[in-house]
Amino acid sequence: MKTKLLHTRWTFNERFQHWALAISFIVLVITGFQLKYPDAWWAKLLVGGDILFDLRSLLHRISGTIMLIMSFYHIYYMIATKRGRQLSKYLLPEKKDMQDLIKNIAYNFGLRSQPPEFGHFSYIEKVEYFALIWGTVIMAVTGLMLWFQELTLLLFSTWVIDLLTVIHLYEAWLATLAIVVWHFYYVIFNPDIYPIDTSMITGKITEEAFRDEHYLEWLKIQEEAGEDA
């Protein structure tokens, strides 16, 4: 029973969305910081001359466009498909999330004996999802305004360009650090997960992990199975 039973956590469509976003995100991070930090050793490996610089700009804009298309597709997916609507419901923040956060901190600091029990999405995943939405909106708006600066300048003065540049830069830092510190911890560096959480590759999670990490949902499925039987 232990690790043989597998549950579907992510459909192929969702995994495709994740990796399209992940790849465009990584390319955006590299080509973006390459512009801001041209003297960094890794940037020097990639920057070099006029043509490569233009290629960098092009890659950044292509990746930004992919991310934007995926974002719009995601909105459609979350509203117009049955599975998407189900996930939207799971993602809604509730009072329990705040309680879970407090319980989890208390548990981690040894003030509680039991960890909180999570449903389909834990508060950790919800925080990440909404942070991603926040980051994408900020980056897309500032990015597009900088890309089409002639249009931006129809409405705003040049110093707004400076402002947008600053926001775009620091939001990029926030997003990158959040991915490394938050996301990479839960899918890579978590001692129970290390070296990698394969669920976004296979779409499956083990019975054991399902029970441990999403106990409430597991319980519900057990009950439903019991009723069916």
Place this chain on the structure above:
Amino acid sequence: MIYKLIKKFIHPIFLIIICAILFIPSKNLLGQDDCMECHGETDLTKLDAHDREISLFVDLAKYETSIHGEFDCVDCHQDAEEIPHEETLQKVDCGMCHEEAFEAHVASVHGQSIEQGSEEAAGCVDCHSRHEILAVDNPASRVYPLNLAATCAICHADPKITKKYDIPISDPLSAYNKSVHGIALMSEENFDAATCISCHGLHGIRSMNDPQSPIHWQNVSETCGACHGEEYEQYAESVHGKAVAKGVRDAPVCTDCHGEHQVQSPADPQSPIHPLRVSAITCERCHSSELIVERYGIAPSRVATFEESYHGLAIKGGSLAAANCASCHGIHNILASSDPNSMIFPANLKTTCGSCHHGATKNLWEGPVHLTTSTIPGRVVQTVRSLYIGLIVVVILIMLLHNGADFVRRTKIKVRQRDSV
């Protein structure tokens, strides 16, 4: 009676006397053959003042093809009156014929140095040679344009000499050979290209701190202008040119931006005025200097704000399309923004910005550039920056604490499980 006789014969007598003077050779006048009896020997040597053996051989064949080939030895060596002559003859005085060059040389840094007892400072023969002097347009001449730089370099690229005389630039030749002038002259044989004497002068070469020198800082731009007239005219009217004319030593002259011996094309990636280097290397030197900015009340942080802007970052990234300092401020024609002729005079910004940003609208050229915190928009941007940095620090710190606690707890459980097995 006698008077009559004299009167009758006076003309023939004069004639005879004149003929006698003309035809009777002077007892002292030696011919070349006389000299060559000894100086034709290839092994004729003597010891000089430092007991070094020096050759006294004169290659007659070469002498005869020299520009002085038709003169006799004694025309120059006038104190060689008889054979054998004095052991040490007087130094030949070229000024007997070449008066102008001679006088210029006496006043030159070389001539002055010789007067002060220098043995190495260049005299006539050091550049022109002795018996084999050729016309300047003879390709074999040491002062033929293609050979001149190498002739000067005999001393000026010799570390012993540059050190002894404290000459600041120790190897101008190799720099010159890499310059647009050197390449145009040496490789393309363009005789309009500048060689040493074009800038330094020839016989009257003076030290660069001599106000009469063509390379004195207040003269050097005019010297360049002899060939680069249009650039010089623009420069002379620019803030830089006018400041130099007023005696402001901190203001740049041509060589401060272009270099001197190694003047390179702006297209050369190594040039200090290459589009990717001009802002960071050339303008930066003065416009980022706190001393100069404060002394002359120049707007501060011009380079720093540029480097933070998209233009500056793109330049660092290697973009040739992005604007550098000169794209907006001009090159030789840099003027204050209050000058109606300036490229950044408010009424001209439309054209200046518009040269890249086609279809730009008035917000582009009316808005502030080089945003500093001394302006309100600059402070707004700075505040947003500070808020964001604070946000990042707080958010990431909370994440690290949250996950750090999680990591410690999970690791403890793992260790406990392992130990209990």
